[in-house]
Amino acid sequence: MPSPVQTPQAFPTRIFSGIQPSGGLTLGNYLGALQRFVEKQDEGIETIYCLVDMHAITTWQDPAKLRHATREAAAGFIAAGIDPARSILFNQSQVTAHVELGWIFNCVARMGWMSRMTQFKDKAGKNSENVSLGLYAYPALMAADIMAYKATHVPVGEDQKQHLELCRDIAIKFNNDYGVNFFPIVEPVIEGAATRVMSLRDGTNKMSKSDPSDQSRINLTDDADTIAKKIRKAKSDADALPDTLDGLKDRPEARNLVNIFAALANLSPTQVITQYAGAQFGTFKPALADLAVEKLSPITSEMTRLMKDPAEIDRILGAGAARADAIARPIVDQVYDIIGMIRSRQV
Numbered sequence: 001m002p003s004p005v006q007t008p009q010a011f012p013t014r015i016f017s018g019i020q021p022s023g024g025l026t027l028g029n030y031l032g033a034l035q036r037f038v039e040k041q042d043e044g045i046e047t048i049y050c051l052v053d054m055h056a057i058t059t060w061q062d063p064a065k066l067r068h069a070t071r072e073a074a075a076g077f078i079a080a081g082i083d084p085a086r087s088i089l090f091n092q093s094q095v096t097a098h099v100e101l102g103w104i105f106n107c108v109a110r111m112g113w114m115s116r117m118t119q120f121k122d123k124a125g126k127n128s129e130n131v132s133l134g135l136y137a138y139p140a141l142m143a144a145d146i147m148a149y150k151a152t153h154v155p156v157g158e159d160q161k162q163h164l165e166l167c168r169d170i171a172i173k174f175n176n177d178y179g180v181n182f183f184p185i186v187e188p189v190i191e192g193a194a195t196r197v198m199s200l201r202d203g204t205n206k207m208s209k210s211d212p213s214d215q216s217r218i219n220l221t222d223d224a225d226t227i228a229k230k231i232r233k234a235k236s237d238a239d240a241l242p243d244t245l246d247g248l249k250d251r252p253e254a255r256n257l258v259n260i261f262a263a264l265a266n267l268s269p270t271q272v273i274t275q276y277a278g279a280q281f282g283t284f285k286p287a288l289a290d291l292a293v294e295k296l297s298p299i300t301s302e303m304t305r306l307m308k309d310p311a312e313i314d315r316i317l318g319a320g321a322a323r324a325d326a327i328a329r330p331i332v333d334q335v336y337d338i339i340g341m342i343r344s345r346q347v
């Protein structure tokens with residue numbers, strides 16, 4: 001019987017996070033995740049960012065569109081400020097350690113844990129018999145993505161909190177099952193004014209790349225006119241903005257627009273509400289549209305420029321994958337040794 005070892009061991013701070021190239025990046029991805037990725041990189045922390053294409057195929061993807069979306073997401077990361085020399089930027093399928101550890105974690109995670117994942121319930125809906133097994137197992141692969149690097153911190157939007165709790169449970173169970181203190185217990189980094197950006201059509205639904213309505217989201221590829229139009233048409237209400245955040249309690253669409261403003265302007269929602277107390281949406285929305293265009297247009301233009309050279313994007317992803325593999329391979333090899341796999345193949 002292995003003895004549970006829970007001696008706290010210092011793991012060096014290492015950031016890992018990913019985004020699925022299951023469509024174009026949205027303002028939700030940008031404010032909830034990408035902005036944080038850039039901040040962490042600029043703080044000088046070791047940062048590893050991954051386009052999780054293996055997660056994307058948990059729902060069927062047209063191969064040509066998947067390739068395009070992966071390159072476009074890479075362009076989005078770079079345009080938003082990720083420097084491939086300082087951060088490791090790559091696509092998941094080029095580093096096989098992820099799926100290898102993912103399988104091992106499938107054997108660690110419990111069915112009961114997976115069944116409680118609300119994102120699976122939301123995505124599968126009434127169709128749970130017909131969705132892929134991969135969609136169900138997704139959070140175990142996500143835990144492997146993080147643990148293949150022994151990452152300690154994961155910047156994410158609010159919707160990923162439960163998956164990170166599962167990652168912690170898997171790491172704890174692995175450490176206990178094998179009597180080791182091998183994996184760190186990861187900390188979610190959920191920061192900023194817009195950790196859950198909501199749909200522009202319905203303030204109770206998350207803004208999502210896969211929402212059938214393009215009007216529900218701002219894409220990082222939208223031009224200035226489209227961004228301004230989508231914000232002007234965003235669902236709101238007939239009341240003026242209140243003078244405290246409490247006044248937005250039952251006004252999800254208004255709250256969402258205030259949060260988006262705050263995140264884009266690098267202010268707190270309270271500062272925005274103080275500035276716009278008493279303003280009608282006829283005043284607030286154009287101000288928000290101008291701000292969004294000012295912040296997003298340079299990113300869109302740079303993405304367009306980068307997408308003209310897909311071979312260069314592929315080169316960056318390949319170089320990032322080689323650096324990622326150099327970290328993950330020895331970790332996964334140690335996992336094989338811990339769990340009792342023979343590794344005698346000559347390389």
Ligand code: AQP
Binds near residue numbers: 018157195208209
């Ligand atoms: N609306 C959002 N607000 C704040 N953060 C968000 N994120 C996604 N949507 C929002 C954060 O972006 C990171 C990458 O998410 P993902 O694309 O890998 O998966 P997702 O959460 O399932 O995003 P989508 O847009 O809803 O994708 P689809 O439609 O393909 O399922 C995560 O950190 C997430 O929190």
